[in-house]
Amino acid sequence: MQNKQHKFRQHLVRSGLKATRQRELIARAFFATNTHISAEALYRRVSGRDRRIGLVTVYRTLKLLKEAGLAHERQFGEGRALFEHASSDRHHDHMICSHCGKIVEFENCEIEALQEEVARRLGFTIQYHKLELYGRCKDCRADASGGTGRIRAVGAR
Amino acid sequence: MQNKQHKFRQHLVRSGLKATRQRELIARAFFATNTHISAEALYRRVSGRDRRIGLVTVYRTLKLLKEAGLAHERQFGEGRALFEHASSDRHHDHMICSHCGKIVEFENCEIEALQEEVARRLGFTIQYHKLELYGRCKDCRADASGGTGRIRAVGAR
DNA sequence: AATGAAATTGACAATCAATATCACTTTCAA
DNA sequence: TTGAAAGTGATATTGATTGTCAATTTCATT
Numbered sequence: 001m002q003n004k005q006h007k008f009r010q011h012l013v014r015s016g017l018k019a020t021r022q023r024e025l026i027a028r029a030f031f032a033t034n035t036h037i038s039a040e041a042l043y044r045r046v047s048g049r050d051r052r053i054g055l056v057t058v059y060r061t062l063k064l065l066k067e068a069g070l071a072h073e074r075q076f077g078e079g080r081a082l083f084e085h086a087s088s089d090r091h092h093d094h095m096i097c098s099h100c101g102k103i104v105e106f107e108n109c110e111i112e113a114l115q116e117e118v119a120r121r122l123g124f125t126i127q128y129h130k131l132e133l134y135g136r137c138k139d140c141r142a143d144a145s146g147g148t149g150r151i152r153a154v155g156a157r
Numbered sequence: 158m159q160n161k162q163h164k165f166r167q168h169l170v171r172s173g174l175k176a177t178r179q180r181e182l183i184a185r186a187f188f189a190t191n192t193h194i195s196a197e198a199l200y201r202r203v204s205g206r207d208r209r210i211g212l213v214t215v216y217r218t219l220k221l222l223k224e225a226g227l228a229h230e231r232q233f234g235e236g237r238a239l240f241e242h243a244s245s246d247r248h249h250d251h252m253i254c255s256h257c258g259k260i261v262e263f264e265n266c267e268i269e270a271l272q273e274e275v276a277r278r279l280g281f282t283i284q285y286h287k288l289e290l291y292g293r294c295k296d297c298r299a300d301a302s303g304g305t306g307r308i309r310a311v312g313a314r
Numbered sequence: 315a316a317t318g319a320a321a322t323t324g325a326c327a328a329t330c331a332a333t334a335t336c337a338c339t340t341t342c343a344a
Numbered sequence: 345t346t347g348a349a350a351g352t353g354a355t356a357t358t359g360a361t362t363g364t365c366a367a368t369t370t371c372a373t374t
Contacts, residue, residue, distance in 0.1 A: 018321055018370050039361085054324045059361065075232075080360060095279050104279050111275075114268045115290055122252050122261050123295040130289045133272055138280035175341050175350055196332085211353045216332065237331060 004031045004070055004087070011068035022053050026061040027070075036074065036082035036103050076103075076132060093131040099140035161188045161227055161244070168225035179210050183218040184227075193231065193239035193260050233260075233289060250288040256297035 008027045012019050029046045030037070043058040062083055065071035074082045076096060082103075091112075092105040111131070119126045165184045169176050186203045187194070200215040219240055222228035231239045233253060239260075248269075249262040268288065276283045 016321090020322065020370070022323075052324085056325085056362085057323065060322090075234075077232075095276060095281050097281070098284055104281075106275055106279060108271060108275055111268055111271045114265060114271070115288075118263055118265055118268075119252060119290055119292060122263060124252050124254065124261075124290065124292045125298060126290050126292040127255055128291050130287065130291070131272075132287045133276055133281065133283050134285050134287070135276060135281045135283040141282060173350090177341070177351060179352070209353085213333085213354085214352060217351085 004085075008065065008068055008070055011064070011070075015067075017064070022050075022057050023061050023064070025050060025053065026058055027065060030062070030065060030071065030083070031085070033085075036084045038080045038082055040080065042083070077134065093133075095133040095135070097137040097140055098134045099136055102137050102139075104137075161242075165222065165225055165227055168221070168227075172224075174221070179207075179214050180218050180221065182207060182210065183215055184222060187219070187222060187228065187240070188242070190242075193241045195237050195239055197237065199240070234291065250290075252290045252292070254294040254297055255291045256293055259294050259297075261294075 005024075005027060008023075009019050011017075012023070026042065026046050029049070030042055033042070033045075039059050039062055040055070042062070043053075043055045046053050046058065062071060062073075065083075066073060070086050071083050072086050074084060074094070076082060076094070090107060092107045093111075095104045095106060096102070115129060116126060162181075162184060165180075166176050168174075169180070183199065183203050186206070187199060190199070190202075196216050196219055197212070199219070200210075200212045203210050203215065219228060219230075222240075223230055227243050228240050229243050231241060231251070233239060233251070247264060249264045250268075252261045252263060253259070272286055273283060
């Protein structure tokens, strides 16, 4: 969206940074996604438009997008980070299909409230949290291909 | 505990693996811990007893302990994995002090129940989940050393 | 439009945790 | 005791990400 592109440029200006062709392109490609995407995958997309852009610049631009409050970095079970739009300003958690990798966002105030209560009992003040549910989505429950899928289990139950 | 050591040996036998001096030592050192420990840190401990043991063997033995159901691997905000005893058979989640790194385990059935509800609404079947609360513990709230501490934020709120 | 200081880029090296390789050593059933 | 199979440890390798640095680009100012 033009809106986000504009916000990004504003952030650059305010931070005394420069609006370059690469940043413009990478940001545009990122905003064009509607799912969680890895730096590598984003790189492949922009690479299609301009072969000269390097993966390193994609990493750097994603970092800038985070600083601008336009992207969130998520570490799910896998090795690499995934980036999502920070557009929906509300906090949300994630439900991830351990078979096909589908990611669904959700929010639940009751859970958040209970978290606060737990923290209070433990003498903590919550700064942020991470809630990820892993399981099978409707589609993947249908086909009984028992494999473990793309996302590895991480020792919870 | 002798009990766990025995269970580990049983797992080895049942899997057609061999009970070696190194495995014995590493497992003993692991069971002697009472907190979450990294492979590297465990290596340093056994290294104190027997300089000849390699880090690689520690990694391999921790993997065996996981397979034996005696250890859980956790990926918190940091880069490296931490391992904990799987003794308390019940599932639990973690509250982590973002300043001093202290880790407290807790369990909350209400949250679990709500998670199930959320998943059902989304058409998912939960296989496992990950809930981590990050914040300041009592002690670290006291001293106002505003730093971000050892554990990095991961873009949640 | 030209200038030039400061920022940016991209190729490559480096890091860091974890895993693979492989020659040598140890275990353990027979 | 023995020998096949498993295990070990030094080292190399991986894969994601970050650091380095010479060459290039931006952009406020001329």
